[in-house]
Amino acid sequence: MTAKNCLITGGAGFIGSHLAEHLLADGFQVTIVDDLSTGRATNLADIIDHRNLTYIEGTVADPAIVAEQVDRADRVYHLAAAVGVALIAAQPIQTIERNIYPTQLILNRLGERASKGDRVPCFIASTSEVYGKNPKEVWTEEDDLVFGSTTKPRWSYGVTKAIDEFLALAFFKETGLPAVVGRFFNVVGPRQTGAYGMVLPRFVDAALRGEPLVIHDDGQQIRCFAHVDDVVGAVIKLVDTPTAAGRVYNIGSDVPVSILQLAQRVIDRVNPQATIDFQSYADAYDESFEDIRRRVPDLTRISETIGYKATLDLDAIIDSVAAHQRSH
DSSP: OOOSEEEEETTTSHHHHHHHHHHHHTTOEEEEEEOOSSOOGGGGTTTTTOTTEEEEESOTTOHHHHHHHHHHOSEEEEOOOOOSHHHHHHOHHHHHHHHHHHHHHHHHHHHHHHHTTOOOOEEEEEEGGGGBTOOOSSBOTTSOOBOOOTTSTTHHHHHHHHHHHHHHHHHHHHHOOOEEEEEEOOEEOTTOOSTTSOHHHHHHHHHHHTOOEEEETTSOOEEEOEEHHHHHHHHHHHHTOGGGTTOEEEESOOOEEEHHHHHHHHHHHHOTTOOEEEEOHHHHSOTTOOOOSBOOBOOHHHHHHHOOOOOOOHHHHHHHHHHHHHHO
């Protein structure tokens, strides 16, 4: 299968802008739709004048925009969503609305095409948040989703992305739409902002400014960090692999590190004079906030399907983020 026009929703966001760069470099035409609610026009500075790029500042909650752009697309990468734990904690209504309604609009339109035999490969971005509080040491795609109480707004993000997954898999089953679901695990790299709670750009920015790196709670939370270039390469390959359709894939790194260790690595590589401060979740967000202590993916499925393996280690990732922030 060949693609001429790739539609990226949320293409001015961190991951979306890197995806656009990769697709343009591969010779495809790219259409980006982004309302800049969390994305930034500056993320597209290097490609905005590219002859094969069309940028539409608008929302994929607009049925007219969705109908026109989805009908023109040969590939669809749906990345537009609410982003970051800070935004989720502060604006749960927006989180729920942004994560479900546009996905349904896009899948409805793609489903209509698929029902007529015009099956457009698509990628639906999900998140490790869907695993919720599952107590397993390592998460596989078939594991149970274990969410907390509805009185804890944090879980609204994982629940709504799980609904997106159910929708995508239902359209695959009922219409044959070749949809792929990818669960991102702490994707990091140049152009990511710490404004919505993303930990690595926050740490690097603080170190560069000579300010304390602020760790929430005790810093023993376990995460795995993957560079955006590795992740974007996996997304493109999954969409272009027909046998990947109709399944869910963990995407990221499987090398665990505590947040405290991450802070220490950033200090070592960016500014050895920087210090660490600790802050409670209540002070960082509010009293209702609940965190996930350990988040480590099993990458067997994606490895077997497309031969995926993260190529950049944590030190290289920290260096790339620091180099970008220094230059900007």
